[in-house]
Amino acid sequence: MSPNNERMRQNSKIPRSEVSNLKSEENKKKSSKSFRGDFLSISADSETRLDPGPVLPELLDLLLNPNLSIKLWDTIDWLKWLMAAGKTPDEFFNIVRRYDNATTCGLVWTANFVAYRCRTCGISPCMSLCAQCFQEGNHEGHDFNMFRSQAGGACDCGNSAVMKETGFCHRHGSQAQLNKPEVPPDLLAIADAIMPRIFLRFIQHCREHSNDRIGDVLEAMEDSSLFLDLLQELSRLGAAMRTIMTKALTNPMVYRDLTENNSSEYMRQTVDAYNEALNSIPFGEVPPGYEDISTLNGPLVHKTFLDEIVFWTVKFEFPQKLVCLLLNMLPDTEYEDAFARAFVQHYSRISVMLVSSGDSETLSNRVVHVSVQLFSDQLAMTIQSYLRNPDMVGTDPLSGFTEIPCLYSENIDNRHTLRDWCDRLVFNNEPLALDL
Template sequence: MALNAEKEQYGKNAIDQPYSMEVYKYLRGTPKEHGRVLTPEARDLILRKMSWFLFSKNNQLTDLMFPGEQSESVSCEKVPDDSAELVEYTESHRGLPCGHIFENDEVVYKCVTCSLDNSCVLCSHCFHATDHIGHETACVRNSGTRGFCDCGDLEAWKIPQHCRYHSSIEALDEAGLEPIVSSASPLFVPGYDNSECPVSVKDSIELTLVAVLEFVLEVFAMPTDLSLQLDESSIIDYARSAGLAIGDYEPQTEFALVLWNAEGHSSQDIVNQCTEILQVLEDNYDFSFTGTEHKTIQSINQALQDEGKQRLDWLLIFDQQLWKEVHVSLCELYIATFMRDNQYKMQFALVFARKYPRLAQELLIQDRAIEKSIKLLSLYLFSGQASSISLVRDHGLMYVILDVLKRFFIRSTPMDFQQHKVTTCSSEVFQNQHYPYIFVDIDYLVRMPQVRSWVSTSHDFLSAYMDFLGVLQGMDPYNRTIIRHIESEANRYLDPFNATMNVVNSNKQIAQCYGISARDLFVAIRSTLRELYHSTQLMAEENSMFTIHSAQLYDHLPNNIHDFSKDNTDIVELEFEMHSLSTIWGKEYEVVQYDMAANSVSFNHPLHWFMAELYHHVKQLTDDNLCCFGFAGVRDMVFSAFDTSYEALLKTHNTAGINTDINSKHLSDLHFMSKKEVFEVQRRLLRILDYPIRVCVVMAQLRAGLWMDNGESIQYQACYYRDSRYRKSTYDNDIALIQLFISIWPDTDHILATLLNRYGLYDWFNGRDHTQIYDPLQLGCMILELLNLLIVLVSDRHVATGKSERLGAP
């Protein structure tokens, strides 16, 4: 078997020292020696033997761990002793980081004044041993995620912390502070130099740990894939082959069934279910039943082929199989180790990043106890300045995270839909409670100044990020039902909205990276405009119903579209069209043709919101800066966005090492545009602008009562869209985009004509006969809604002008 050969080769490469092999053989023989039952006596004997190996087979040192007759009381359980002094507050930790690991509900202190970000915390001892008088502080209870004290971590604090427990005596003397000296005295070992550990003991500890880790990993690699239909003979054959792989040639006569607790089920539930099964079998003893398939772990064969052979890699891989006590102990070991050794922390972070796709998959698909997931270690690994920039710049971690998110959100979307950029929101993917933790990792990384600088200068990352946003662009569209009323619907409107809220938070953080440099900002704006136009060309939102009907996968239809489709069996693919509107003074304007009453409209446009977040940093785009880059103003920069000649010239300058700014003399010939070219650019920009305008129209129609037949889902989503908690990232960003286009458009009447047309009021405002879209009451309401929008657009302009919200501010 591939498993046997791979496992045998792995064992030979891993244990090549006689001392380690002796320890390994002892561990392999303990189950048989103690009758495969771990009694308290057997546990104590094993612990004593392993301590004997650790201390180089020295009985004197071993007796320190098992003094006299007290050996029987030694236990793996931690006995709480309030009077005992924790080791992290003793003199042995002087000059070292604290590393105290918080228990569940333990009080944790924060100091906003001193900390680099909100993730930096202190334990009670260290907080009261440092000076925070007059600072902005807070205390909270630990939620049980096994955090640790950041005292002593230089990367965590803006203001140096002089902890009287952990700072060196010299540093405290310079600060004029008295140290808190531990009353606990170090253990004295007769016959040894107590200032250092003997070399023989160091070697034996290393060799013993090698054997222990190999044995642990071997045990975790043993479970078979329970997705197979296994009978008694199959189980015996597998046990025999697994034993041969590790050199155990004796037949296996005893087997055990291990039950795993989950969020919804416990061992008692299994017992109850088995009891019920037995009761049924009593009445049906002459029938045989076959169990259903249930995959609990991934195949070890595939794991051995795909994964590396480093022990830390394997420990991370097998973490999903650990029970709570072992998982918590390992996490404490990881944290305690890299808190005291920055080099090890960097190595651990590299291994963690290498395994990130698999760990994230287990979190999103398999993990049932999020607070105990090994994935939560990313808080400590991604929030360090040195480790974060190395992971992002040298190992592409940001690309990995975006790929994980993209694959997750399209996981349940049929391939036919993916080809047309249609993402289904009715699947269980959007109901998942764990994916926000992946977005949090982006937050951890972009908090670091070096990472923000990398993001702003990496054009490849910008493309990758916009590609991810395109997955959620225009998702969950609505169609207005006219013929009949929707009587029942699934209340899943919050699922796609929750995903959108996580995306807009990332939008804000990523956009802030471009608010530092004017050059990076306008390159990002122009790139986003091109991506937005590419997205509009796909017309995924407009043709979502046609895509679904063409694929004949009606189960993926949201309720609002499913019911609408019953009344519209002749759905055809829409094509982009423009049409002319004439004014009473004889002027004509080309506007986008789109029927709001018959076609799809979505609230979710993360690409547009990202563009608006970038524009929030418009203060960087001063006339002087734009002139240095060869643009006469913001209008010139936006209207020339579809001409990539500037980016090519900028890349040439960067490649040639030219650090000076590109002035208007370099690009004056690039920005001269004919009327035909201006008209084509306006067509593209109007396509981009039409989406936020459509959302404003839907909001107005909801107030006017035009969507009453569509049930409550769209009304609830509209409430969240304009809710005070979220509107700054949604509704306000749509308004800001409309203001941007108004402020740069050569003829603002063109935008006004677009608004009138989309609201269905163009003919009415021109005194002409108009189609009866609205009844008189609805017509009056729509007119008021349009006037209200116009007032907002021309009065609340702090974003579009780059000026403060305060009245009279410069």
């Protein structure tokens, strides 16, 4: 651990005797049950109001204090018990799954996963299906193939933007979830209160390691594996839990309250580390005529937890588990749009990282893993609106620029700027060619 990290930890210490009192499973169940009984109330109009008082925040201060290692299994177990609100975590997870009304599959896989592609059903040539969705869909007599994924991917079953509805399996599509029951208003109320603190603890961990070399970053991400595993497990519970996670990830007020309205010495030091990290990725060269595009040469401004997490994903060269978490959330449409905007906001920095990385092949594959999932025709329009300029600008300082007419709209006099780096390894892995 660097001296800076140790100094931040010392400014957040809590008595270890208090932590030791939290380890009993009986205490976990009793405490979680009391939150449900004492702090949840259902109003007349059936809307849940969570009033945790000081008890839940104080308990979270103990569990998620950055003085404690992020890789403590007991912390993860406590968080599950608290969300379960008197049930066991397994019972709670099974109940939440019953309310999964997601219309798309979204199963995420990494390199070497075997998947299917049906040319008969595909609208996009990049469409992919997991084995279960392919086998449960109607593809008899179709032109399909089985393939081993090179960069990773995600199942498109249920996504009418990339495949025909006739190829959907019975579990996905707009008609498959019509009879799903509504989520009970109190089922996820405690999870809703806890989720922002979970994301705060993760970005605190990232900030502590902002100056680490890439080898130490890999170790830091390994330390956070249990944390990321928890978040992935929650996202796989279905649409109901993903809605709670999206709310925490994309709410600017929640992000501001937890990161800016905290005067502790520890948070002040993490803010300093964060600001230093923001300036650590240099701007790429901007071609003449594009200097006024803020997404290319302006400072990064993060307004949500999702914005900052995407930044650390870029800064740490796309750690695999973090990439999978970000992609696992894509079936939530509100999250999908927010993630696309955040990804494009950081795109010029991504290209700089691709050029400077010591392992461009792995990094480019992981960039492809994300970008090919994001940029459907519909999301391209979201991105165009967000940028207010549909140019995709390369920023390789070692190459020249070539302009071609913009194809997004006949009414917009804009041009794409492409990199001329055909002899480079990054181009051979086609991270840009597969983006749109």
